[in-house]
Amino acid sequence: MKELLTTIVLILFCSTIMWGQELTADQIIQKVNDLMNQKTVYATMRMTFITTSGEERTLEYESWSKDRGEKNLIRYTKPSRVKDLAMLLLNNANDIWSYNPRTKRVRKMATHYKKQKMQGSDFTYEDMGSGDAFITDFTARRLDDEKMERYNCYKLELTKKKNVASQYSRLIMWIIKENFVPVAVDYYDEDDPNRWLKRLVQYDIKEIDGVPTSMRMVMYNKEDNAQTSMEIVSVKYNAPMDDNMFTERELQK
Numbered sequence: 135m136k137e138l139l140t141t142i143v144l145i146l147f148c149s150t151i152m153w154g155q156e157l158t159a160d161q162i163i164q165k166v167n168d169l170m171n172q173k174t175v176y177a178t179m180r181m182t183f184i185t186t187s188g189e190e191r192t193l194e195y196e197s198w199s200k201d202r203g204e205k206n207l208i209r210y211t212k213p214s215r216v217k218d219l220a221m222l223l224l225n226n227a228n229d230i231w232s233y234n235p236r237t238k239r240v241r242k243m244a245t246h247y248k249k250q251k252m253q254g255s256d257f258t259y260e261d262m263g264s265g266d267a268f269i270t271d272f273t274a275r276r277l278d279d280e281k282m283e284r285y286n287c288y289k290l291e292l293t294k295k296k297n298v299a300s301q302y303s304r305l306i307m308w309i310i311k312e313n314f315v316p317v318a319v320d321y322y323d324e325d326d327p328n329r330w331l332k333r334l335v336q337y338d339i340k341e342i343d344g345v346p347t348s349m350r351m352v353m354y355n356k357e358d359n360a361q362t363s364m365e366i367v368s369v370k371y372n373a374p375m376d377d378n379m380f381t382e383r384e385l386q387k
Contacts, residue, residue: 159274162288165314167269171202177369183255183362193253198379203265205380222385227263233385240382249301256353256362271298282308282318303327313346315339330356343371
């Protein structure tokens with residue numbers, strides 16, 4: 135009897151410890167941020183989408199990211215009409231420059247350009263280069279856990295902080311408990327928190343260089359009934375990368 139009582143006490147004690155270690159919203163989003171923003175990332179990408187005229191377009195590009203997503207460089211490789219077109223996104227996409235190989239000129243874009251669609255796709259430049267925005271621009275609140283895409287997930291609501299220039303008033307995010315990959319993200323209009331704009335879903339998650347990586351992601355545009363698929367052709371994490379790559383001068387090369 136004494137041994138049984140001891141066992142029950144131990145079980146209750148361990149349960150109390152486990153309950154006390156339940157992750158907060160801030161802890162969860164920090165883990166997501168750390169996963170998504172590696173020190174450096176080099177990738178070759180393929181993006182496919184349907185234009186408003188019904189034409190299917192496929193673009194390929196190389197991308198370089200440094201300082202955990204704060205600096206981003208995108209250079210298109212295919213098709214020929216966009217080849218060598220390049221975009222430089224600094225300060226979490228708050229500063230953007232574009233290079234046009236036809237004119238051989240670099241142009242600084244207006245502040246609101248981060249809200250523009252990337253080559254007419256359903257991804258904006260804010261989506262591509264927001265870096266630490268999940269933490270710096272939003273306040274996280276934990277909702278009830280929920281399954282999404284067959285994964286057991288944490289569910290968070292991220293609400294935009296005051297004086298933040300994001301195009302989204304809030305995000306709803308489903309995060310896989312096992313690896314902290316945000317398997318789905320819902321985006322809501324900056325002026326109307328009830329206006330659901332689009333959903334990002336991540337598929338085919340593999341471990342690359344020790345990092346859980348979605349090899350294909352799809353942005354579903356709920357308002358336009360459109361979608362854009364983005365596939366990783368190749369990716370390399372945390373390799374040395376020169377700061378000089380992320381300058382206006384290098385953008386022209």
